[in-house]
Amino acid sequence: MTASDSTAKVIHRVPGVWLALAGVALSVGLIGCGPAGDAKYTVTGSVTFDDQPVKQGMAVFYPTDTGADADVTQIRDGHFNLQMKPGPKKVEITANREIVPKRIGPMGGPDMEQYIPAKYNSKTELKAQVEKKSKNEMKFELKSK
Numbered sequence: 001m002t003a004s005d006s007t008a009k010v011i012h013r014v015p016g017v018w019l020a021l022a023g024v025a026l027s028v029g030l031i032g033c034g035p036a037g038d039a040k041y042t043v044t045g046s047v048t049f050d051d052q053p054v055k056q057g058m059a060v061f062y063p064t065d066t067g068a069d070a071d072v073t074q075i076r077d078g079h080f081n082l083q084m085k086p087g088p089k090k091v092e093i094t095a096n097r098e099i100v101p102k103r104i105g106p107m108g109g110p111d112m113e114q115y116i117p118a119k120y121n122s123k124t125e126l127k128a129q130v131e132k133k134s135k136n137e138m139k140f141e142l143k144s145k
Helices: 003-033
Strands: 041-049 056-063 071-076 079-084 087-094 096-098 112-114 126-130 135-142
Touching: 041 056, 056 079, 087 135, 126 135
Parallel strands: 041 135
Antiparallel strands: 041 079, 056 071, 056 087, 071 079, 087 126, 096 112
């Protein structure tokens, strides 16, 4: 094999190497972008029970169109705020209050009861839609009857 033969083989291999490197670079670039559906949007809202703000509670938003994890937020003084992915949601709202007349619970503190009816939590009828916009506002007006 002469020097010119080995030069010819190297020249023929270089385009293949560059093509392979370009393919790897393109693959890495696409992986780094991630899916467009990962964006989260601000969701704020209010929760009342019999026309009174829910003092403290929890709101859980379950996606109904995917197997994604639920989003959970605290309700304080009738309001909540969180970031969520867009799409339809099933909503569960819970809140506890002290039992009147006051009783001592098993842990020595006041005995509490979950006072929001099951149709708003374990057997929820609540639904919500998170839109692809900078701010989504929701209002949940819960009733005891």
